Amino acid sequence: MKEKSHGRPILTRLYLLLCAMIIAHQVPERKRRKGSHFVAMVVILVHQENFQMKELYHFLSQVSFNNSAGDKVSFDKKGELLDGFDIINWVTFPNKSFVKVKVGQMDPQAPSGRRFSINERKITWPAHFNQTIPLALCNDHCPPGSRKKRKEGKPFCCYDCNTCPSRKFSNKRDMDDCLDCPEEQYPNKEKNTCIPKDLNFLSYNETLGITSTVLGLSFSVTTVVILGIFIKHQNTPIVKANNRNLTYLLLVSLFLCFLCSLLFIGQPQLLTCLLRQIAFGIIFSVAVSSVLAKTITVVLAFMATKPGSKMRKWVGQRFSYSLILCCSCIQASICILWLCTGPPFPNLDMHSLPEEIVVECNEGSGNMFYYILGYMGFLALISYVVAFFARKLPDSFNEAKFIAFSMLVFCSVWVTFVPTYLSTKGKYMVAVEIFSILASGIGILGSIFFPKCYIIVLRPELNTKEHLKMKN
Numbered sequence: 001m002k003e004k005s006h007g008r009p010i011l012t013r014l015y016l017l018l019c020a021m022i023i024a025h026q027v028p029e030r031k032r033r034k035g036s037h038f039v040a041m042v043v044i045l046v047h048q049e050n051f052q053m054k055e056l057y058h059f060l061s062q063v064s065f066n067n068s069a070g071d072k073v074s075f076d077k078k079g080e081l082l083d084g085f086d087i088i089n090w091v092t093f094p095n096k097s098f099v100k101v102k103v104g105q106m107d108p109q110a111p112s113g114r115r116f117s118i119n120e121r122k123i124t125w126p127a128h129f130n131q132t133i134p135l136a137l138c139n140d141h142c143p144p145g146s147r148k149k150r151k152e153g154k155p156f157c158c159y160d161c162n163t164c165p166s167r168k169f170s171n172k173r174d175m176d177d178c179l180d181c182p183e184e185q186y187p188n189k190e191k192n193t194c195i196p197k198d199l200n201f202l203s204y205n206e207t208l209g210i211t212s213t214v215l216g217l218s219f220s221v222t223t224v225v226i227l228g229i230f231i232k233h234q235n236t237p238i239v240k241a242n243n244r245n246l247t248y249l250l251l252v253s254l255f256l257c258f259l260c261s262l263l264f265i266g267q268p269q270l271l272t273c274l275l276r277q278i279a280f281g282i283i284f285s286v287a288v289s290s291v292l293a294k295t296i297t298v299v300l301a302f303m304a305t306k307p308g309s310k311m312r313k314w315v316g317q318r319f320s321y322s323l324i325l326c327c328s329c330i331q332a333s334i335c336i337l338w339l340c341t342g343p344p345f346p347n348l349d350m351h352s353l354p355e356e357i358v359v360e361c362n363e364g365s366g367n368m369f370y371y372i373l374g375y376m377g378f379l380a381l382i383s384y385v386v387a388f389f390a391r392k393l394p395d396s397f398n399e400a401k402f403i404a405f406s407m408l409v410f411c412s413v414w415v416t417f418v419p420t421y422l423s424t425k426g427k428y429m430v431a432v433e434i435f436s437i438l439a440s441g442i443g444i445l446g447s448i449f450f451p452k453c454y455i456i457v458l459r460p461e462l463n464t465k466e467h468l469k470m471k472n
Contacts, residue, residue, distance in 0.1 A: 084108050084115075091124045141173045145191035148176055164191040166354060183350040184357060200356035201267050202427040202434075209265050212434045219442055220258040226449050227251040233456050238463045242399050242452070246294050246320055251449070253287035257441045261434045273344040273361035278335045280437060281372040285331035286324065288376055288410070291403055291444065292383040293320040298400050299390045331375055338368035358426045370418075377414060383407045402448045409443030 064074040074082050087104035104118030138158030142148050147170055148159040164170055164178035169187040171179075181187055185194035203209045230239055230247060239247070260283055263276035297320055342365030349358035363369050387404035417436040424432055455462050 082108065084110075087118055089123050092126065142175070143173055143192075144171050144175075146170060146175075147178050148174060169194055186355045197350075197355060197357045199267070199359050200353060200426040201359040202265050202430045203267070204265055208427065208431055212265055212431065212438075213262065215438055216258050216261040216434070219438060219445070220255055223251055223255040223258060223445060226445070226453055227255070229453055229456055230449075233463070236456065236463045237465050238452055238455055243294060243297055243320070245317060246290055246297065249324070250287060250290040250294070250444075253283055253290060254441050254445055256283045257287060257437060261437045264430050264434050267359055268346045268361045270346055273346055274339070276361070277344060277363070277369060277372070278339070281335055281376070282328065282332055284376055284437075284440075285379065286328050287441075287444065288379040288383065289324040289327035291407065291448075292327065292379055292386070293323045295383050295386045295390065295400060295403050296320075296323065298403075299386060302390070327379060331372065334368065334371055334375060338365060338372075341365050342368070352425045356426065360426075360429075373414060373418070377411060380407045380410045380414075384411065399448070402451060406444045406447035409447060410440045413440040413443065 064072065072083060076082055084105060084107040086102050087106065089101045089103045090098050091101055092098045101122060101124070103120075103122040104116070106116050108115060138151075138154065139161075142159070142161035146161040146163050149162050151158045151160060164187065167186060168178035168180055169191045170177075171192055178191070181194035185196055187193070188195050202212070204213060227248065230244070230251070233239055234244055257280075260276065260279045263272050263279060266272070300319075344361045344364050347360050347362035349360055352358050384404055384407035387400040387407060390400035391404055413436055417432065421429060421432050421436075
């Protein structure tokens with residue numbers, strides 16, 4: 001509150017009068033006369049309307065004397081006492097007497113943080129005082145979990161209490177700034193302490209891990225059952241008509257594809273990091289190469305039936321195996337190059353998730369993973385194109401229709417995989433790849449083999465040469 005007196009704020013007038021009283025009452029008699037000019041000047045300045053505080057600083061800087069207690073009193077250039085103040089508690093008694101007790105001090109020369117000290121235990125409050133102890137602040141203390149922010153245009157003791165930002169905490173009240181938690185910890189909800197982060201990886205003990213494991217094992221068992229059915233009925237026309245050996249190789253590779261998805265579950269180790277992408281890339285390349293070989297075999301087999309055709313020398317197991325070996329070796333070369341230049345390794349990602357440590361397999365040379373996917377997509381695209389143009393061949397060779405659909409499913413799954421994979425983090429990124437492996441594998445298995453199993457098991461009357469010839 002600025003109470004006016006002769007146009008002057010009362011606090012300013014009191015400060016000036018205090019300066020005059022210091023000189024008038026503390027200077028010894030023999031020196032007071034010499035200082036009378038200064039005292040008179042102070043009194044005159046007090047009553048001037050256009051007085052500026054800086055006009056007094058020149059006089060105050062020249063004052064230096066010892067008070068009645070023997071302490072030196074002097075001012076700096078800003079007019080502030082150099083030797084500070086004692087904080088006195090006046091303890092009054094019922095008989096109107098009192099005693100002065102020193103409870104603290106303010107020392108401008110002390111180190112920062114120790115300039116003001118007070119012992120609250122020494123303070124004696126009046127008997128009739130029954131309110132909360134007053135605070136010399138504009139607002140309450142900032143609690144732990146927050147930091148002080150000074151209010152613009154307000155005294156230094158006025159500030160707002162702002163909650164600590166993410167990943168920071170404060171464990172004391174009235175902190176000027178929040179502290180960073182260690183990398184392996186994160187602040188609690190109150191932001192007043194740090195707690196350890198949980199490990200984030202796809203575990204066998206959680207629902208997502210259990211679901212992935214059950215699906216992988218179920219599809220593996222289904223593949224083994226289908227392989228058993230084909231081996232048991234290997235001499236039937238429908239099995240012979242679609243190249244038994246390539247069929248067996250395709251089923252075995254699909255079986256291994258489903259099993260390799262299990263390498264992605266559990267806490268990543270150096271061996272699993274090295275194996276899982278390499279195994280996935282090579283095994284799937286064998287599977288897609290087998291599909292490509294079956295597709296080309298269908299086309300060559302039809303062309304070889306024409307009189308005088310020279311394609312008969314290309315129809316046979318040697319060409320099919322050579323094609324599969326060649327395509328698989330190219331993928332294996334990419335994988336070996338990956339292992340030599342920048343192999344995958346276990347890594348702790350501290351920053352992707354605020355409250356968890358992501359235990360992941362760092363892919364090393366990340367582009368190599370996409371080269372593997374791109375090569376598999378290239379093989380699948382060739383298989384689809386060849387199967388699409390061969391879909392109108394005679395019905396005895398109509399496996400091309402199923403192959404075309406299986407490759408369409410395969411390409412759709414992996415085209416969707418890339419943006420989904422890049423937009424997820426932690427264990428969900430691993431889960432996306434697992435379900436992509438399972439979905440593309442079951443797409444090939446279901447499209448090519450389920451219709452044949454239906455005929456072999458449930459409609460054996462259709463699994464005859466006469467039926468195939470009649471359809472043709």
